Amino acid sequence: MTEDARKTAGELDHLSGFGNEHSSEAVPGALPVGRNSPQRAPLGLYAEQLSGSAFTEPRASNRRSWLYRIRPSAAHPAFTRVDNGGLRTAPFTETVPDPNRLRWDPLPEPPAGTDFLAGLWTLGGNGDAMRRTGMAVHLYHADASMERVFSDADGELLIVPERGGLLLRTEFGLLAAEPGHVALVPRGVRFRVELLDDSARGYVCENYGAPFRLPDLGPIGANGLANARDFLAPVAAYEDVEGPVEVVNKFCGNLWRAEYGHSPLDVVAWHGNHVPYVYDLRRFNVLGSISYDHPDPSVFTVLTSPSDTPGLAGVDFVVFAPRWLVGEDTFRPPYFHRNVMSEYMGLVEGAYDAKEAGEGGFVPGGSSLHNMMSAHGPDRETFDRASAAELRPQKVEDGLAFMFETRWPLTLTRQAAEARHLQQRYDDVWSGLRRHFQPLH
Numbered sequence: 001m002t003e004d005a006r007k008t009a010g011e012l013d014h015l016s017g018f019g020n021e022h023s024s025e026a027v028p029g030a031l032p033v034g035r036n037s038p039q040r041a042p043l044g045l046y047a048e049q050l051s052g053s054a055f056t057e058p059r060a061s062n063r064r065s066w067l068y069r070i071r072p073s074a075a076h077p078a079f080t081r082v083d084n085g086g087l088r089t090a091p092f093t094e095t096v097p098d099p100n101r102l103r104w105d106p107l108p109e110p111p112a113g114t115d116f117l118a119g120l121w122t123l124g125g126n127g128d129a130m131r132r133t134g135m136a137v138h139l140y141h142a143d144a145s146m147e148r149v150f151s152d153a154d155g156e157l158l159i160v161p162e163r164g165g166l167l168l169r170t171e172f173g174l175l176a177a178e179p180g181h182v183a184l185v186p187r188g189v190r191f192r193v194e195l196l197d198d199s200a201r202g203y204v205c206e207n208y209g210a211p212f213r214l215p216d217l218g219p220i221g222a223n224g225l226a227n228a229r230d231f232l233a234p235v236a237a238y239e240d241v242e243g244p245v246e247v248v249n250k251f252c253g254n255l256w257r258a259e260y261g262h263s264p265l266d267v268v269a270w271h272g273n274h275v276p277y278v279y280d281l282r283r284f285n286v287l288g289s290i291s292y293d294h295p296d297p298s299v300f301t302v303l304t305s306p307s308d309t310p311g312l313a314g315v316d317f318v319v320f321a322p323r324w325l326v327g328e329d330t331f332r333p334p335y336f337h338r339n340v341m342s343e344y345m346g347l348v349e350g351a352y353d354a355k356e357a358g359e360g361g362f363v364p365g366g367s368s369l370h371n372m373m374s375a376h377g378p379d380r381e382t383f384d385r386a387s388a389a390e391l392r393p394q395k396v397e398d399g400l401a402f403m404f405e406t407r408w409p410l411t412l413t414r415q416a417a418e419a420r421h422l423q424q425r426y427d428d429v430w431s432g433l434r435r436h437f438q439p440l441h
């Protein structure tokens with residue numbers, strides 16, 4: 001199973017570009033020419049629109065795709081509720097928002113037979129899924145490929161693999177995402193996750209708000225940060241499967257299932273801009289200070305979900321990728337700070353330059369939460385080392401960390417607040433910071 005998936009993943013074609021009007025057909029002639037909904041769609045297919053924005057949103061933010069499929073999505077029996085497992089949805093009310101700095105070790109190993117959907121475990125979030133605003137942070141661990149199909153009406157899913165590659169079979173075709181890549185599944189798009197390795201672990205940002213887009217570049221100019229052409233959409237690929245297929249739909253916080261008589265991954269051709277994609281974070285063009293001072297991490301924004309207030313993101317996805325540090329007379333790691341935005345961080349590999357990486361530290365698969373206005377920054381070892389370091393050009397090489405930075409505080413789920421893998425002594429990383437003040441007299 002895993003070997004088949006790996007072979008498939010190695011042979012995938014893609015369409016390049018962010019937000020493009022892509023089009024693709026798995027069978028020549030399947031895509032109608034010159035219109036979306038001819039009286040009879042080619043090859044006996046059904047035409048269907050999938051809208052990711054209101055019909056009337058401005059062209060720049062308007063999102064929809066046209067799908068040409070073996071059966072229309074409408075051909076399904078009633079959905080019935082199933083257990084939500086470890087998934088929770090905003091509004092988050094199981095605990096009170098916590099001003100403490102919090103850090104978790106990686107999720108424990110999953111019980112045998114856990115697929116991606118069963119392996120989702122919600123840490124917390126903000127906003128309200130019913131109002132299409134806010135976000136949730138989930139982690140996942142899995143050791144089995146999905147046989148069922150999943151879709152999320154509540155938001156888009158930004159998947160950040162940390163361990164184990166994933167093969168996403170979506171309505172639009174196939175995508176592979178290895179650790180170091182991110183994959184995005186738009187709201188409502190059906191997909192199945194197969195494992196490319198024996199197990200998989202990672203992070204998910206469920207974004208209830210405006211779809212992620214590339215940030216404006218302002219004075220940076222026309223190029224840089226995440227370049228549009230490095231975002232890869234799938235080419236059309238379909239399953240022609242008759243027989244029972246379980247389809248699970250996340251809707252307003254609950255999971256619902258229906259047994260279809262066919263695979264809903266039966267789209268033979270499509271065109272549009274509401275599409276899944278993958279992006280290799282190592283392609284990120286890291287820009288930073290080449291004179292002095294540590295820049296704010298907004299300069300590392302890969303994707304942003306804007307709010308109604310200019311410059312205020314519902315959530316930003318920010319990456320700390322390998323880069324040179326050259327600042328003169330500069331404390332080079334992240335500074336001490338308090339932020340009105342709330343910062344959730346994860347680590348895909350290596351170490352993060354503000355924190356010790358050893359056991360009980362900030363480790364791959366682990367995460368930290370520095371909620372609105374909570375004071376944080378380099379731990380004591382990092383502060384002591386960086387204050388004394390000789391300031392030669394230095395490459396931060398062996399780490400890939402990321403942040404979901406969001407406009408509202410996150411409220412934890414009960415399972416996250418009570419988790420055995422919640423570190424009990426995180427505050428201690430700052431407790432040894434000694435007094436150095438020496439007034440001049």
Ligand SMILES: O=C(O)Cc1cc(O)ccc1O
Pocket residue numbers: 294295296297333334335337339343354370376377403
């Ligand atoms: O807290 C953190 O580690 C994230 C972060 C990184 C940085 O380079 C500057 C500010 C900031 O919040």
Ligand SMILES: [Fe+2]
Pocket residue numbers: 337339343370376377
């Ligand atoms: Fe921070």
